[in-house]
Amino acid sequence: MTDDDSIEWTDPDTFARALERAETKEKGNYFEDFAEGAVLDHDRGLRLTRWGNETWMSQTLNHDPAYWRTDAARERGFDEPPIHPDYLTAATLGITVEDLSEKGGYFLGRTDVRFPGAPVSPGTELRVESEVVSTATSSSRPQYGIVTWRTRGRDAETDDVLCSYERTNMIPRREPLETDGSGAAAAEDDGDGDDPAPDLPETFVTPDGGSYEDFVAALEDAADRDAAVAYRHERGRTQDDVTVASLPLATLNTAKQHHNADAMADAPSGDIVTYGDVTRSTALGHARSDERTWREVGFDDESFHTFVTPGDTVYAFTRVLEADDDSSAPEEAGTVRFEHVAFNQNDEPVYSGIRTAEIQKRSR
Numbered sequence: 001m002t003d004d005d006s007i008e009w010t011d012p013d014t015f016a017r018a019l020e021r022a023e024t025k026e027k028g029n030y031f032e033d034f035a036e037g038a039v040l041d042h043d044r045g046l047r048l049t050r051w052g053n054e055t056w057m058s059q060t061l062n063h064d065p066a067y068w069r070t071d072a073a074r075e076r077g078f079d080e081p082p083i084h085p086d087y088l089t090a091a092t093l094g095i096t097v098e099d100l101s102e103k104g105g106y107f108l109g110r111t112d113v114r115f116p117g118a119p120v121s122p123g124t125e126l127r128v129e130s131e132v133v134s135t136a137t138s139s140s141r142p143q144y145g146i147v148t149w150r151t152r153g154r155d156a157e158t159d160d161v162l163c164s165y166e167r168t169n170m171i172p173r174r175e176p177l178e179t180d181g182s183g184a185a186a187a188e189d190d191g192d193g194d195d196p197a198p199d200l201p202e203t204f205v206t207p208d209g210g211s212y213e214d215f216v217a218a219l220e221d222a223a224d225r226d227a228a229v230a231y232r233h234e235r236g237r238t239q240d241d242v243t244v245a246s247l248p249l250a251t252l253n254t255a256k257q258h259h260n261a262d263a264m265a266d267a268p269s270g271d272i273v274t275y276g277d278v279t280r281s282t283a284l285g286h287a288r289s290d291e292r293t294w295r296e297v298g299f300d301d302e303s304f305h306t307f308v309t310p311g312d313t314v315y316a317f318t319r320v321l322e323a324d325d326d327s328s329a330p331e332e333a334g335t336v337r338f339e340h341v342a343f344n345q346n347d348e349p350v351y352s353g354i355r356t357a358e359i360q361k362r363s364r
């Protein structure tokens with residue numbers, strides 16, 4: 001019998017042999033672990049602090065004064081600077097990663113992002129639960145399945161739902177599917193460029209300002225002719241250690257994609273990647289800097305198209321879809337629907353989504 005104590009375990013050769021034989025205590029769940037209808041109460045939770053909010057908002061260039069200064073917050077109808085919906089969304093998702101997606105895979109998209117409990121005060125403690133909505137086979141990637149969850153972030157004290165959305169990830173299978181490869185081949189065929197690129201509108205209209213009336217005027221200008229209200233924002237944000245690793249960890253997001261460069265060296269990205277919510281929030285920050293936001297209403301059809309890695313720069317492009325002075329908006333604002341696209345320094349789209357926001361009227 002070997003006397004363990006007589007072994008020099010940290011001798012490099014001995015240790016390397018020991019590591020080869022040691023079983024790894026794995027983290028996260030495989031695709032097969034998710035059953036439709038199952039509800040997961042996430043153990044983790046976090047206090048939504050001013051510090052967390054301000055760190056997230058400053059680093060993603062979201063500098064709307066109502067989230068920073070009490071007088072500006074009060075002009076906007078808040079008692080104090082509230083927790084921003086982007087940080088609330090990112091924190092709600094971050095908490096879920098340990099149970100839902102730490103095993104790896106890809107955050108593909110999200111829809112029906114709503115904030116029924118807004119505004120949220122700093123100091124609120126967040127408790128999060130997710131229900132498995134659907135599980136599906138990936139026809140292009142047999143080693144993965146596709147899972148959709150409905151996640152709700154609640155005020156731990158009152159149980160009120162503060163943030164709710166449906167999110168879809170590719171999740172690794174414990175047992176890859178046997179296929180004849182036709183799914184992968186079909187997926188590859190899709191990118192051959194056989195379909196001619198559709199023509200773009202002849203004219204791109206840029207709103208004169210960022211008030212509700214400016215969006216209405218731009219849409220009227222573009223109506224009944226071959227034109228779209230579409231423009232780009234000047235600001236860019238190069239991804240660094242803070243945006244790639246620190247911000248997701250501050251939301252308790254344990255996805256190795258964001259902070260374990262060793263594990264990611266062999267992944268398709270070859271590097272750690274930016275948390276989707278950082279990419280998205282950064283692009284939205286650029287867009288908001290060119291408008292007079294009143295409140296965020298919701299987000300739909302969000303997709304993450306390709307990876308963002310350290311050194312990449314996130315820019316934003318906006319298309320205005322419609323403006324409506326509806327009764328649901330307060331008298332100070334009208335409702336505008338935007339499509340925002342985040343793109344990188346090579347002009348490749350990395351995120352897109354539909355955003356509904358109340359935008360202040362000029363007269364106010």
Ligand SMILES: C/C(=C\C(=O)SCCNC(=O)CCNC(=O)[C@H](O)C(C)(C)COP(=O)(O)OP(=O)(O)OC[C@H]1O[C@@H](n2cnc3c(N)ncnc32)[C@H](O)[C@@H]1OP(=O)(O)O)C(=O)O
Pocket residue numbers: 093097101102106107108109110137138139140141146168169170187255257273274275276277302303304305306307308
């Ligand atoms: C949080 C968190 C992690 C992160 O934040 S990671 C950073 C954000 N996400 C990313 O960086 C992923 C970027 N996306 C990609 O690199 C590519 O889209 C990807 C995932 C490599 C897939 O590329 P493809 O060219 O293969 O894309 P397809 O359009 O063919 O999609 C593959 C299959 O997925 C299905 N799908 C795509 N989008 C959605 C969606 N929004 N909802 C539902 N399903 C979607 C698509 O239908 C394809 O299905 P097949 O059956 O044909 O395989 C964290 O850890 O959670």
